[in-house]
Amino acid sequence: MNQLVIVGAGPAGLSAAIAAAKNGVNVTVIDEFMKPGGRLLGQLHEESNGIWWNGVDEATNLFNEAIEFHIQFQFETSVHHVKKHSNHWDIQTDKGMFKSQALLVATGAAEHSIPLPGWTLPGVMSIGAAQVMANVHHVKPGHHGIIIGINVLSIAIARELKLAGVQLESIVLPSCNLLNKEASQPGVVFQKLAKLAHLAPSPLFKMGGFLTNKLSFLEKLVVRSFPKNGLKAWGIPIQIRRAVIEILGEEKVEGVKVADITPSGVIMKGTEKIIDVDFVCIAGGLYPLTELIGVTACPFKFIPSLGGHVPVHNEQMQTPVEKLYVAGNITGIESAKVAKAQGKVAGLSVAHDLHYLQDHNAIDDAVQHVKKMRDHALIQFHPDINKGRNELNGASITN
Amino acid sequence: MNEKDIIICRCEEVSYEDIVHLTELYQCSSREIKLRTRAAMGYCGGRTCRNLVDQIVSEIKNEPPADNIPLTYRPPVRPIPFRLFGGE
Numbered sequence: 001m002n003q004l005v006i007v008g009a010g011p012a013g014l015s016a017a018i019a020a021a022k023n024g025v026n027v028t029v030i031d032e033f034m035k036p037g038g039r040l041l042g043q044l045h046e047e048s049n050g051i052w053w054n055g056v057d058e059a060t061n062l063f064n065e066a067i068e069f070h071i072q073f074q075f076e077t078s079v080h081h082v083k084k085h086s087n088h089w090d091i092q093t094d095k096g097m098f099k100s101q102a103l104l105v106a107t108g109a110a111e112h113s114i115p116l117p118g119w120t121l122p123g124v125m126s127i128g129a130a131q132v133m134a135n136v137h138h139v140k141p142g143h144h145g146i147i148i149g150i151n152v153l154s155i156a157i158a159r160e161l162k163l164a165g166v167q168l169e170s171i172v173l174p175s176c177n178l179l180n181k182e183a184s185q186p187g188v189v190f191q192k193l194a195k196l197a198h199l200a201p202s203p204l205f206k207m208g209g210f211l212t213n214k215l216s217f218l219e220k221l222v223v224r225s226f227p228k229n230g231l232k233a234w235g236i237p238i239q240i241r242r243a244v245i246e247i248l249g250e251e252k253v254e255g256v257k258v259a260d261i262t263p264s265g266v267i268m269k270g271t272e273k274i275i276d277v278d279f280v281c282i283a284g285g286l287y288p289l290t291e292l293i294g295v296t297a298c299p300f301k302f303i304p305s306l307g308g309h310v311p312v313h314n315e316q317m318q319t320p321v322e323k324l325y326v327a328g329n330i331t332g333i334e335s336a337k338v339a340k341a342q343g344k345v346a347g348l349s350v351a352h353d354l355h356y357l358q359d360h361n362a363i364d365d366a367v368q369h370v371k372k373m374r375d376h377a378l379i380q381f382h383p384d385i386n387k388g389r390n391e392l393n394g395a396s397i398t399n
Numbered sequence: 400m401n402e403k404d405i406i407i408c409r410c411e412e413v414s415y416e417d418i419v420h421l422t423e424l425y426q427c428s429s430r431e432i433k434l435r436t437r438a439a440m441g442y443c444g445g446r447t448c449r450n451l452v453d454q455i456v457s458e459i460k461n462e463p464p465a466d467n468i469p470l471t472y473r474p475p476v477r478p479i480p481f482r483l484f485g486g487e
Contacts (some may be wrong), residue, residue, distance in 0.1 A: 080475035178458040294472030
């Protein structure tokens with residue numbers, strides 16, 4: 001029997017495996033993909049100090065370290081059920097059953113879709129899929145595309161696609177329906193963008209960032225006078241006053257119908273036009289991927305700033321279910337560095353609970369490191385992350 | 400093609416209009432919508448549309464999501480071949 005099985009070989013799972021194995025715990029890591037790294041594999045961006053963050057290198061380093069500590073890996077293996085028994089977990093996969101004393105679920109996040117007319121045509125994909133095609137498989141998702149959904153993820157990946165030599169028409173909003181009320185409002189989108197002003201090269205964004213912190217009527221003015229053709233970030237127009245109303249094509253994507261929209265997101269009649277593209281990326285944002293926790297007795301908490309429903313857990317990454325742990329984006333949408341720091345905490349907690357941990361300050365130090373990583377994160381996925389985290393800690397005490 | 404024809408559940412081919420119409424008519428929960436339309440009951444187990452169904456119902460009824468997951472997860476949480484359960 002394993003002492004610890006970890007589901008997910010991303011930054012959280014790998015660093016948890018290393019932390020636990022370093023303390024003598026015998027660890028197996030299971031992942032659906034054929035290689036380690038999870039979403040690290042797609043990441044490539046420039047940090048504020050000018051140094052490039054290359055997720056592939058980061059994943060390789062973590063994996064090499066894990067191998068040194070004799071951690072077992074099961075790739076291309078899907079876990080479809082987990083069941084708690086008095087002294088162990090049964091972990092059912094498509095490659096057979098694993099038994100383990102402790103279970104860490106580090107399954108990361110999934111992408112929200114934005115349903116629009118024509119969104120089921122071949123050639124429409126999530127922005128994350130385009131990222132994996134370009135950065136992991138080195139295949140262009142198409143020759144000339146458009147991105148629907150303006151947010152931190154779509155802007156970052158747009159730049160990566162550009163670096164990979166893919167042509168992008170622009171990044172625009174979806175037209176409004178019940179499923180994308182916020183994502184289709186130029187005002188709301190602009191407010192969120194302004195908080196990312198430190199990342200964008202455009203001076204107008206920086207001005208926007210300054211203004212929105214002061215007065216809302218100026219913000220409205222900026223949204224109203226936002227250039228129709230958008231502002232360019234790395235040569236890609238970001239158009240907060242334009243929306244895709246339909247994706248067109250017979251057998252596959254051939255184009256999109258776009259229209260100008262008012263500051264509150266209403267289509268301006270007569271402005272419709274058709275743009276030829278051969279692929280469409282939908283960027284609806286991320287939510288914690290909690291399915292496996294959902295089949296256990298672990299309670300959930302709905303916290304919008306963390307991305308939706310998250311499993312109740314404490315700062316030591318323990319859930320209220322004995323020997324069940326979580327780490328990474330399943331606990332809330334944050335950067336890979338936070339996920340990695342959380343993984344270390346989870347790995348140490350397992351080592352502690354299995355009576356392997358010698359250094360009892362190690363967990364506290366690792367918990368502090370998570371907070372430091374969170375405060376220093378270049379990209380805060382949501383401005384209220386700290387508030388959300390506090391709410392969750394409160395819930396873990398009452399449970 | 401217009402907005403009402405948008406497919407929400409691909410496996411069971413349930414449209415946006417079906418879900419909006421039935422939620423307005425019955426003022427019901429997302430679980431009831433699932434049982435009435437089969438949305439989120441296809442072979443993928445609702446991996447794409449589960450959130451969409453929840454979101455439409457929550458918007459129409461103007462109720463913020465609760466802490467409990469509205470459409471519960473059941474094993475297997477991944478599509479798997481029947482042979483894994485034995486037999487030929």
